[in-house]
Amino acid sequence: xxxxxxxxxxxxxxxxxxxxxxxxxxxxxxxxxxxxxxxxxxxxxxxxxxxxxxxxxxxxxxxxxxxxxxxxxxxxxxxxxxxxxxxxxxxxxxxxxxxxxxxxxxxxxxxxxxxxxxxxxxxxxxxxxxxxxxxxxxxxxxxxxxxxxxxxxxxxxxxxxxxxxxxxxxxxxxxxxxxxxxxxxxxxxxxxxxxxxxxxxxxxxxxxxxxxxxxxxxxxxxxxxxxxxxxxxxxxxxxxxxxxxxxxxxxxxxxxxxxxxxxxxxxxxxxxxxxxxxxxxxxxxxxxxxxxxxxxxxxxx
Amino acid sequence: xxxxxxxxxxxxxxxxxxxxxxxxxxxxxxxxxxxxxxxxxxxxxxxxxxxxxxxxxxxxxxxxxxxxxxxxxxxxxxxxxxxxxxxxxxxxxxxxxxxxxxxxxxxxxxxxxxxxxxxxxxxxxxxxxxxxxxxxxxxxxxxxxxxxxxxxxxxxxxxxxxxxxxxxxxxxxxxxxxxxxxxxxxxxxxxxxxxxxxxxxxxxxxxxxxxxxxxxxxxxxxxxxxxxxxxxxxxxxxxxxxxxxxxxxxxxxxxxxxxxxxxxxxxxxxxxxxxxxxxxxxxxxxxxxxxxxxxxxxxxxxxxxxxxxxxxx
Numbered sequence: 001x002x003x004x005x006x007x008x009x010x011x012x013x014x015x016x017x018x019x020x021x022x023x024x025x026x027x028x029x030x031x032x033x034x035x036x037x038x039x040x041x042x043x044x045x046x047x048x049x050x051x052x053x054x055x056x057x058x059x060x061x062x063x064x065x066x067x068x069x070x071x072x073x074x075x076x077x078x079x080x081x082x083x084x085x086x087x088x089x090x091x092x093x094x095x096x097x098x099x100x101x102x103x104x105x106x107x108x109x110x111x112x113x114x115x116x117x118x119x120x121x122x123x124x125x126x127x128x129x130x131x132x133x134x135x136x137x138x139x140x141x142x143x144x145x146x147x148x149x150x151x152x153x154x155x156x157x158x159x160x161x162x163x164x165x166x167x168x169x170x171x172x173x174x175x176x177x178x179x180x181x182x183x184x185x186x187x188x189x190x191x192x193x194x195x196x197x198x199x200x201x202x203x204x205x206x207x208x209x210x211x212x213x214x215x216x217x218x219x220x221x222x223x224x225x226x227x228x229x230x231x232x233x234x235x236x237x238x239x240x241x242x243x244x245x246x247x248x249x250x251x252x253x254x255x256x257x258x259x260x261x262x263x264x265x266x267x268x269x270x271x272x273x274x275x276x277x278x279x280x281x282x283x284x285x286x287x288x289x290x291x292x293x294x295x296x297x298x299x300x301x
Numbered sequence: 302x303x304x305x306x307x308x309x310x311x312x313x314x315x316x317x318x319x320x321x322x323x324x325x326x327x328x329x330x331x332x333x334x335x336x337x338x339x340x341x342x343x344x345x346x347x348x349x350x351x352x353x354x355x356x357x358x359x360x361x362x363x364x365x366x367x368x369x370x371x372x373x374x375x376x377x378x379x380x381x382x383x384x385x386x387x388x389x390x391x392x393x394x395x396x397x398x399x400x401x402x403x404x405x406x407x408x409x410x411x412x413x414x415x416x417x418x419x420x421x422x423x424x425x426x427x428x429x430x431x432x433x434x435x436x437x438x439x440x441x442x443x444x445x446x447x448x449x450x451x452x453x454x455x456x457x458x459x460x461x462x463x464x465x466x467x468x469x470x471x472x473x474x475x476x477x478x479x480x481x482x483x484x485x486x487x488x489x490x491x492x493x494x495x496x497x498x499x500x501x502x503x504x505x506x507x508x509x510x511x512x513x514x515x516x517x518x519x520x521x522x523x524x525x526x527x528x529x530x531x532x533x534x535x536x537x538x539x540x541x542x543x544x545x546x547x548x549x550x551x552x553x554x555x556x557x558x559x560x561x562x563x564x565x566x567x568x569x570x571x572x573x574x575x576x577x578x579x580x581x582x583x584x585x586x587x588x589x590x591x592x593x594x595x596x597x598x599x600x601x602x603x604x605x606x607x608x609x610x611x612x613x614x
Contacts, residue, residue, distance in 0.1 A: 010409050010513050028481065029422050032437035035448065039440055051451025052440050087416070099330035102323045109316050114327050119614065121338035124594045125542075127586035128569045129579065130344025131337070138557070139336060154333035185322030206496050214430035217545065233544040237433045239439065240553070272436035279428050286428070287421055295493040297315065 033280070040064070040270040044263035052265075067274065074234065074274070080148070081231040085212040090147045093201055095153050095228040100162035101189060106172065106216060118156040133143065147222040150228060152211055158204050161293065166193075166198035203293035206286055213279060235275045238268060295296035339394070348587035352579050360435040368584035377568060381585070385543050385564040387393040388472075392479050397529060399484045404491035405521055417527060420492070422487030431546025434482065438474075438551055475562070478551055479544070487532075490520050494528045534600035541565060541592045564590045 002275065010018075035054055043058030050057065067074060099118065103111050141147035170193065177189040194201065216232035223229065229237070317324055344358075351364045372378050410416040426434070442464035443449045450461035464470065487499045502520045511519065543564035563571075565585060573582035576594065605612035 009411055014513075015411050018410055020414065021404070022415075026419060026422045029425055029485075032434075032440070033425075035440045036437055047446060051446040052443065052448050052450065053452065095329045095333065098326035102327050105323065108320060110320075110321050110324075114331075117331065118334060121334055123597050124342065125590055125612075126338070126341035126345055127590045128566070129573055129583040129586040130341035130347060133344055133347065134336070134572065135342045137358075138340060150333065154330050154337070159330070185320075185326070189326070210428060214428075214432075216430060216432050232430050232432045234577075234587055235436070236550070239432065239436055263569075269436065269440065272433055276433045277430055280425075283425060283428055284421070287424055290424070291420075291489050294489050 001201070003243055012097065022067055036269050036272050040266055042266050044266045046083055047265045054117060060263075060266070063263045063270040064274075065112045066263050066267050067270045073229070074231075074271070076227070076233045077229050077234040078274075080228060081213060082229060084145070084148045084215075087213075088152060088212040089205050089208045091153045092155065093205050096155060096158045096204055096208075097162055097194070097197075098189070099154070100159045100166060100211075101193065103159065103163050104166040104170070105175070118159055122156050134222060137147065143228060144226045145228060148215070148218050149212075151218060152208070152215070155208075158207060162200055166197060167205070169200065173208060199289075199292070203289050206289050207293060209277070210286075231275050235271055238271050315403065333369070343567050344583075345587055345590065347579065347583040350580075352583075364580075368580040369588070372581050372584040377563070378585075380560060381563050381565045381568045385566075386540060388475060388543065388548075388564065389477075389536065389540040391472075393533055393540075395476060396481060396483060396487060396538075397533060399480055401522075401525065401529065402488035402496055403484060403488040405500050405517060407488065407492060408521075409517070420485065420489070423488065423503045425485070426482045427486040429482075431544075431550040432576050433545075434478065435550040435553060438478065439553070442474075465553060465555045468558055468561045471552065471561045475547060475551065479547060482547075488534075490532070491525060491528065494525055502541050530607055531604055538597040539593065540596060540598040541589050543567070545570070551585055 031054070035052065038054060038056045039052050039058055040063055041056040041061065042053070042063075043060040044063070046058040048054075099114070102108055103115050103118075105111060135141045135147065135151070139150075141150065174196070175188060176191060178192050183192070214232060215230065215237050219228065219230055219233035220236070223233070329402070347358060348368055349363055349365060350361045351367070352358055352359065352361045381438055407416045407420055410419075423529075429437075439447070442450075442462070444450060444465060447464065449464070454461055462470065498521065502524070506516050506520055527610050542565045545566045548562050548564050548567050552558045565588075569582050569585045569589070572578050572585065601612055601614060
């Protein structure tokens with residue numbers, strides 16, 4: 001960050017006004033999050049009497065006990081989300097970085113063709129109906145784990161970001177000298193290029209991991225077997241129909257008995273907290289990389 | 302002529318032979334692009350067919366523009382086009398204004414620590430899925446238990462509102478939700494551009510006795526304007542596409558709200574999955590693709606006129 005002292009600074013009054021303004025904005029960003037946590041920690045009967053509140057009423061962790069012990073399906077959904085996020089992110093980083101690398105190689109004669117081949121898909125999008133029919137009737141992805149992974153693996157936008165990163169941080173001479181030393185293309189890529197561009201790879205990995213973690217769209221379109229529900233989709237089902245929580249608890253739970261006094265209101269919000277938990281906890285760490293990645297993207301979109 | 306072709310082909314084969322590993326590296330990407338982007342393009346013909354699943358799409362009879370005729374005869378066609386365009390227009394205008402104002406304010410703050418803190422907090426909503434945001438909205442808007450109806454409105458002496466059945470507030474709610482989720486993210490893009498401005502401009506202005514306000518008006522904003530133009534035009538290029546999560550999850554698919562929440566994307570989904578009307582859904586899908594394509598080309602043409610460096614192609 002450049003030194004501000006050389007410039008005219010804004011007045012103390014202006015600064016104070018900005019602090020008040022951003023204070024309000026900060027609250028607007030955090031209060032919804034805080035409310036959901038509060039409700040999840042409230043006593044369900046109290047909530048039903050007085051409604052949702054900004055603070056926990058009749059503090060209780062019963063909702064979590066209920067969601068975690070009864071809803072075996074929730075653990076399963078967590079597992080699906082984690083599996084899909086890891087596998088999808090690894091594949092995405094691999095495919096995107098290799099594709100970006102060949103576009104970066106100025107000595108590769110067909111790089112212009114491959115650039116256009118990818119870029120064209122950013123210009124015209126066939127839309128939902130043809131995409132759905134291809135996924136279901138040609139690729140047979142309906143109700144398979146691949147449906148939750150493959151559609152997001154190749155992303156031309158990430159390719160462009162990563163190519164920009166490569167051209168900014170990787171001198172051509174490194175590739176040339178590797179060639180002179182007799183390294184094959186794959187050796188050069190994995191042993192020499194990859195270790196040098198780890199921050200760029202981390203950026204793509206983070207973008208991709210967030211996409212997979214937060215995805216509800218693919219199961220929404222392509223999955224209707226409960227075994228393949230991921231966390232976000234299960235949350236969507238619960239939100240749509242709170243009894244669904246009781247249904248899955250009854251069907252898949254250990255006891256098999258659905259309690260009559262389900263803490264449905266607080267359990268609903270507990271579900272949301274469990275769904276966003278890992279992302280919000282990892283957020284302070286993630287954020288730095290995201291800002292870096294965005295900044296690179298903004299230089300040449 | 303024949304000779305030319307042979308050299309071309311042997312040229313390609315020679316290249317394939319010489320750089321085989323590079324082609325291999327491109328292969329997974331190429332296969333996925335074909336599967337999820339190119340194959341669906343052929344599916345655009347569905348819009349001109351009367352699809353019978355038993356004979357398959359290729360053998361289904363052509364019906365010309367029938368599907369489009371049916372679509373544009375419904376009142377939905379007007380509503381979804383109006384909603385998609387107006388909401389996106391509002392998002393482009395308010396979204397960019399909010400992001401620019403935020404970025405300038407953050408860059409001018411004396412306390413770097415607090416500026417970083419505000420930036421981090423405003424970025425947080427970008428990380429949450431629309432499903433989670435819908436839960437948060439529900440905590441406020443739930444008709445019998447929501448914070449607004451049980452706490453806020455009574456205190457102001459107002460009657461509770463049936464949020465999920467009342468169309469009037471939704472344009473405001475959707476625009477606010479969009480700002481809430483994306484302003485922090487967009488501000489970072491503008492902030493990156495502001496940090497890149499050469500400090501000498503400000504030094505020169507300072508010597509000339511320019512006030513802070515004048516500096517912002519005559520240096521920061523003019524130097525940001527190329528980026529603003531690009532982002533606005535990119536937004537216009539995507540004006541026929543809507544954020545499905547925002548329009549489907551947030552109103553919880555409430556039928557009473559369709560008049561103000563139905564956009565082309567949600568309409569296509571509902572027509573395909575709910576009503577199983579593949580003809581109408583593909584006509585709407587086609588309409589969206591073609592308008593989107595034309596607008597991307599047009600906006601790129603304009604960007605290239607204004608600043609060739611910033612053009613996408």
